[in-house]
Amino acid sequence: xxxxxxxAAYLVGLVTxxxxxxxxxxxxxxxxxxxxxxxxxxSLIARTGARWSPxxxxxxxxxxxxxxLAAESGADATISLGSAGVSRAASATDRYQTLxxxxxxxxxxxxxxxxxxxxxxxxxxxxAALLAQATLAGAHRRTATPERASSAAVEYxxxxxxxxxxxxxxxxxxxxxxxxxxxxxxxxxxxxxxxxGDAEWSLAATAAPSQAAGPLLDGDGSLxxxxxxxxxxxxxxxxxxxxxVLAANxxxxxALGLLLGGSLLTWAGGPQIAAFLTGR
Amino acid sequence: xxxxxxxxIVLVTGLLILVDLLxxxxxxxxxxxxxxxxxxxLAAAAAVGGGATLVAHHVRVIGAGDxxxxxxxxxxxxxxxxxxxxxxxxxxxxxxxxxxxxxAALLAPIAASLFALLFIFLLGAVRRGxxxxxxxxxxxxxxxxxxxxxxxxxGGQAGxxxxxxxxxxxxxxxxxxxxxxxxxxxxxxxxSAARSMLALDRDDE
Numbered sequence: 001x002x003x004x005x006x007x008a009a010y011l012v013g014l015v016t017x018x019x020x021x022x023x024x025x026x027x028x029x030x031x032x033x034x035x036x037x038x039x040x041x042x043s044l045i046a047r048t049g050a051r052w053s054p055x056x057x058x059x060x061x062x063x064x065x066x067x068x069l070a071a072e073s074g075a076d077a078t079i080s081l082g083s084a085g086v087s088r089a090a091s092a093t094d095r096y097q098t099l100x101x102x103x104x105x106x107x108x109x110x111x112x113x114x115x116x117x118x119x120x121x122x123x124x125x126x127x128a129a130l131l132a133q134a135t136l137a138g139a140h141r142r143t144a145t146p147e148r149a150s151s152a153a154v155e156y157x158x159x160x161x162x163x164x165x166x167x168x169x170x171x172x173x174x175x176x177x178x179x180x181x182x183x184x185x186x187x188x189x190x191x192x193x194x195x196x197g198d199a200e201w202s203l204a205a206t207a208a209p210s211q212a213a214g215p216l217l218d219g220d221g222s223l224x225x226x227x228x229x230x231x232x233x234x235x236x237x238x239x240x241x242x243x244x245v246l247a248a249n250x251x252x253x254x255a256l257g258l259l260l261g262g263s264l265l266t267w268a269g270g271p272q273i274a275a276f277l278t279g280r
Numbered sequence: 281x282x283x284x285x286x287x288x289i290v291l292v293t294g295l296l297i298l299v300d301l302l303x304x305x306x307x308x309x310x311x312x313x314x315x316x317x318x319x320x321x322l323a324a325a326a327a328v329g330g331g332a333t334l335v336a337h338h339v340r341v342i343g344a345g346d347x348x349x350x351x352x353x354x355x356x357x358x359x360x361x362x363x364x365x366x367x368x369x370x371x372x373x374x375x376x377x378x379x380x381x382x383x384a385a386l387l388a389p390i391a392a393s394l395f396a397l398l399f400i401f402l403l404g405a406v407r408r409g410x411x412x413x414x415x416x417x418x419x420x421x422x423x424x425x426x427x428x429x430x431x432x433x434x435g436g437q438a439g440x441x442x443x444x445x446x447x448x449x450x451x452x453x454x455x456x457x458x459x460x461x462x463x464x465x466x467x468x469x470x471x472s473a474a475r476s477m478l479a480l481d482r483d484d485e
Contacts (some may be wrong), residue, residue, distance in 0.1 A: 021306065087322075093466075127323065156334055157334075162387075162391035166394055169394075190394065190395075190398065209457075218405050255321050271368075
């Protein structure tokens with residue numbers, strides 16, 4: 001019969017075996033450097049109240065007022081989450097800008113909900129669309145305006161940066177408030193011009209250094225480079241947990257449906273959709 | 281409680297990916313690979329769902345007749361053409377010659393013609409910039425004019441001097457600004473990601 005000593009010896013052997021079968025991928029110095037950077041970051045974020053002092057980046061404090069003006073004039077509001085998406089084949093920094101845009105979306109959506117202004121959100125990524133839907137739901141819950149939720153809509157416009165630019169140009173109009181926030185690339189000026197157009201008030205935000213001129217030229221308010229993340233941090237990630245839970249739940253149901261549908265199709269001798277969808 | 285579970289999942293997953301980046305271990309590699317496979321599966325499900333909602337939206341537009349019905353019909357016809365080409369019996373999916381032809385002969389030229397509009401829209405953006413903030417836009421347009429002059433195709437001694445000056449502008453001030461933006465963005469991406477991972481931002485629950 002095994003005793004506690006044998007069990008402890010087994011566990012120790014398991015750990016030492018795992019350590020023995022491992023090697024450092026980057027060498028000692030880079031590994032220590034990465035861990036040091038993490039420690040420094042943790043020390044920076046540990047006392048959030050003392051380290052972060054809010055300012056009015058991009059003129060975001062004006063959103064409530066301009067939304068009220070839009071309500072008076074019967075105008076609408078529109079937001080584009082850029083063209084990088086969350087699950088698209090873009091760089092990690094580009095895609096993270098979409099996540100950083102969600103607090104901005106929440107801020108604008110809350111102002112639109114209070115003022116009763118119709119809001120349209122466009123994105124070229126289905127995962128970002130799910131996150132945006134959850135963000136809108138959170139904004140209506142926070143502002144206790146569920147009866148106005150139907151006036152806010154998220155629209156998935158299709159895949160690709162050219163699609164984002166084409167839809168922005170095709171649907172441009174005189175909006176009351178227009179916002180573009182998120183990752184942009186060579187499509188930046190087309191998206192910015194199309195979405196912001198002749199809006200009464202506009203905000204352009206992207207952290208892509210190569211597209212810094214676009215927001216500066218096109219938006220009443222602009223967030224360039226790290227300012228996008230700073231603004232997101234100052235607004236706070238209100239409802240981030242709820243947003244992620246709601247979006248993840250829908251994604252999981254979608255994945256189960258895909259697995260079931262794909263399996264049934266394969267079983268019935270139909271086409272192999274997996275290879276087609278993944279391009280393999 | 282739900283927030284704690286979510287933060288825990290994010291923290292464990294993030295640490296797993298980070299440790300896999302630093303260490304070579306077969307078990308870790310398998311675990312990180314499994315997480316990545318799960319992400320691919322979720323993204324595929326989202327893509328199918330996104331396509332379905334796109335179809336539903338444009339069918340609704342056609343049915344209601346209150347939007348751009350022609351555009352919706354063109355979009356649905358395009359989607360149908362690609363799906364039939366890729367999924368018809370005997371087709372080889374996304375690498376099927378018909379799919380590749382549709383992409384190369386239709387999609388790529390349409391995208392190229394869209395991006396060809398960039399010059400015109402740049403002029404439009406500069407005009408708007410002068411309306412919004414004249415001083416900053418003047419500075420930007422002045423700098424752009426200087427760079428254009430430096431890049432003029434002039435030969436001889438003057439041409440060499442212009443080319444050297446253009447190289448200096450690109451390598452010193454422009455590269456400095458870009459690196460500054462990149463470093464600032466990198467730091468705040470890391471801080472922002474850490475704040476999300478550790479659930480340090482305030483929540484409304």
